[in-house]
Amino acid sequence: MDSSEVQQTSMNFKLYAVLVADSILIYDHMATITDEITFIWCRPKALSAILFLVNRYVALLGNVYMLSVYLLPSSDESCQKYLMSRDLLFFVQQILVCLILTIRTYALYCRSKRLLTWMIIVIFAFGGVTAGTFGLHSSIVVPGFTHCYESYSEEIAISPGLGWVTLLVYELLIFGLTICRICKTRGLSLATSRRNMLDIIFQDGAMYFAVMTLANLPNILTYYCGSNTTRGSLATFTSCMSVTLISRLMLNLHKSVDAGIFTTPVRDDDYDSTVLTTRVNVQSAIPSCDCY
Template sequence: MLYRQLFIFFQQVIVCVILIIRTYALYNCSKRLLIWITLIFIGLVGGSAAGTFGQYAGSLTTGVGCFETYTAEESAGCGIAWLAILAFELLIFVLTVHRTYKSRGLLQLRLVSRRNLLDVMFHDGAMYFGAMTLCNVPNIVMYYFGSGAVRGSLGLATFTSCISVTLISRLMLNLHKSIDSGIFSVPVQDYEHCLSVLTTEIDVQSTIA
């Protein structure tokens, strides 16, 4: 049970770090924003770790077979971590909407397309936040209002973590596809909004020579 909790915990840490990197790039590599987001992230990680792993200092109520039964207090401690993740994802979503609004305006925000990098990041960010909210809210409800067997099974926690990893991977692949269709293709630059774009160019003639 401890190793399972550790695995899910570090999965979500990696997902949140990727969200921080995306937001940092979206705000043109703002050092101030990066510092504030990092401090908030460290605080949430510390609180989540204390709530999730503090219970292992005591003893869990053993269930039947492979299942462990948590008390209401132990389950609430684990739920704190998912509340922290939901709060952090909300922060990232608000920052993404704010950046798009400042660049596009309210009308363009309503009629957002996928014409350039900023549109892609806003669209994907909104889809990610919506999907994760639909998965995370029932997960949190189970921790605080579920029965002992449901709280101990961690079924929704595993599902939510897998969905999170899958979606963030899809977001990064979609972002790579939107920027550059391949290392041999012509790099796409977004001159309109001056966003930094990382591309790769290969001189085929020099390589052959």
């Protein structure tokens, strides 16, 4: 297989990866639009609901727009603008995901200011690492193709790959904090006969971390082990999966309480241990927190 055929194969793979990612994002939106209307639009607009809508529609509209631009005929100048805009979209999406995960963990720990401070510091540190990866790629327009051809040299690929590594590390931190809190609250007993908010957070959190690890690890490996033409080919897929899963996680919480990710630990008199529920102020739609 000569170099031109290898180049065409790599470009086709990147195109299919983008199409699959956007298809999953759009399909999930269509599959859950009824629940979104019922549990988000038809209920008081708490901050959690606003974050859900921002995360969901920034990703949906942004990726649909980027796909349309990607499929249009490109020049070198427009291709560079496209790649820069795509990197910015990735950055915004992942910052929103990290913010939502941070708030959920903050509420899970009964709004611990110390924990929130440390998590914000970590987000800024990781965000700085990721922001430094903008524009670190080269691109050309290949005759016979209507979209940009993106490539990373081995030296350049280290930086954008590090951005995805920091996301994986932060998600591992969030997952670890969630497990620690649940084990402490439930006395290491995770199986119950009654489904409550604690079960929802554990199951959704475990599912999110497992799927994101499976999606992000191959993406990271493309930057460090792939060829110049395959590096970064799974970035769009990983980003869309992250947004899709966090939207599902938030929607599942909103099916139980309006407070969503702001749900905090309080005493449930009908259950013989501390569980996650909420007390919602109807006027402000912000839950109060009593820790026992």
